Amino acid sequence: DRGRSLRYGPAVSESDAPVAAVGETVAAVAGPAASGSGDAEPEVGPSAGPAAATRPGLRVLDALSASGLRAMRYSLEVPGLREVVANDVDPAAVAVLRTNLERNGLAAPAVVSHVADAAALLHASRPPLGHRFDVVDLDPYGTAAPFLDSAVQAVSEDGLLMVTCTDMAVLAGTYPEACYAKYGAFPLKTKHCHEQALRILLACIDSHAARHGRYITPLLCVHINFYVRVFVRVRTGKSSVKLSPTKVSYLYSCSGCNSFALQPMARVVDRGSHERVSAGAGPPVAHHCAHCGRVHHVGGPVWSAPMHDTAFIAALLRRLDAPGGQEFGAHKRLVGLLTLCGEELPDVPLFMHLAHMCSTLHLPCPQMAQVLSALARQGHRVSRSHTDPMAIKTDAPTTAIWDVLRCWSKHPECLLQLGKRKVDVSGTSPAATILQMEPAVQADFTILPQVAQMLSSKKVSKFMPNPAQWGPGSRGTSHASFGAGAAADGGAEAGETGEGTLMRKKHANQGKRKKMRAERQGDGGQPPGKRAAVGQGWRR
Secondary structure, three states: OOOOOOOOOHHHHHHHHHHHHHHHHHHOOOOOOOOOOOOOOOOOHHHOOOOOOOOOOEEEEEOOOOOOHHHHHHHHHOOOEEEEEEEEOOHHHHHHHHHHHHHOOOOOOOEEEEEOOHHHHHHHOOOOOOOOEEEEEEOOOOOOHHHHHHHHHHEEEEEEEEEEEOOHHHHOOOOHHHHHHHHOOEOOOOOOHHHHHHHHHHHHHHHHHHOOOEEEEEEEEEEEOOEEEEEEEEEEOHHHHOOHHHHEEEEEEEOOOOOEEEEEOEEEEEOOOOEEEEEOOOOOOOOEOOOOOOEEEEEEEEEOOOOOOHHHHHHHHHHHHOOOHHHOOOHHHHHHHHHHHHHOOOOOOOOEEHHHHHHHHOOOOOOHHHHHHHHHHOOOOEEEEOOEEEEEEEOOOHHHHHHHHHHHHOOHHHHHHHOOOOOOOOOOOHHHHHHOOOOOOOOOOOOOHHHHHHHOOOOOOOOOOOOOOOOOOOOOOOOHHHOOOHHHHOOOOOOOOHHHHHHHHHHHHOOHHHHHHHHHHHOOOOOOOOOOOOOOOOOO
16 A cells, blocks of 8 residues: 555564575575586676676675665675675655665665566566676565566576465465466466465466576475465576477366376487487376276476475575574574475476375375385386475385375374264275275385484474465454554554554454344344334334
């Protein structure tokens, strides 16, 4: 609201991850990553990327800066930056931004304020007329889709592009037609919808980059609270661009048991003297699911290549453990998140959800450590996903996971939990179809030490509870952390804290329906405001 002053709460710590990522990018300038593409076409002149040894410093663009908070953090907390450009399309926001810069003792050339449309500014930064940025940060309210095409062109060679999207209802499958319009993919509403959202965004960014002879290398992709954020390198190379269709796949998901399979869009065929990209061979599944007999839904395309760089994550963790890294407000949460991302199997897209699988079979849920140990004993690799604590990432076929749960249905511990409770399962349900099959291998549910160590949270807190101000809030309520300034707007009593404002609203609404029912009973059961004169009946 332009008529109100800006307020900040503990959510300011959400910018800790991009600040750390930019710091690691600056540190990598002296020694470029060895994983860079050999066929990249180096840039020359002022648009050269961070790999250029003659750079006096890096240029950072906060394309949707608003009050300039993150731009100021970049300038104050990341050494080695030549210039930070804080841009916003709203002149009122830029006026507040300039005031904030003065209060923090910042001025050009350290931080430069700019008023322009973000897409227009990014297009103007393309060579040969413009100068590319080494780091571009896109953090809009909602979708970043309108800025992606210009952003992949405005990032220097081997530069860092950070993209945030908060339209999770679109990306996660609630509005699939809107997702197709914005991102060019059709999402399926499944338990792995948050990781699917990350992979849809990556596929969309890579598609935009390929149109301009560029490609992306994901460094870190996370789902946090109510949004997704990706960190990718942008490079140039014709031979790597040709491989882009081999990195995306279509998704087949069973409508009954949520088992899924991926169909690569293309594959690399070795022709002896050379390699050629050919169409993918499929489909990977039959018309009806092999496990429960239901039909499949088709979605995608989604990014099916690795979405984390373990070396980059390890470098971020070292930076957080170093002196100064402890000062991040979200240090504990960030370390836990990065540790989970580093443990994920890089070559296993998406996952099966243990609780949902047990719900499908009408069985009590076993311990995660028991199921992962049973799969590991059969020679399969296992891990969790940072997007869901009940996720099972494994290279085992889906049949092997169902076999483990078939064995669990006959396990004494499962039968004890079921007790005398009778499970009424229809003969045509997915549960009946799956459970009537015999497991190919008998599962051993004894917990392995290495699995217990992976799931342990003693040294690093994983899957921490949501903060008090979690979520975007709603029109009728406000978070306690943002209620402190409500008194100025007439929304709270004088001297009342933000927590007091929220508690007062909760107390006023507690038992509201019960009070209304009591009032109606006191009036003879007639709703208030609808009482009619005696003998005249009801009026509307």
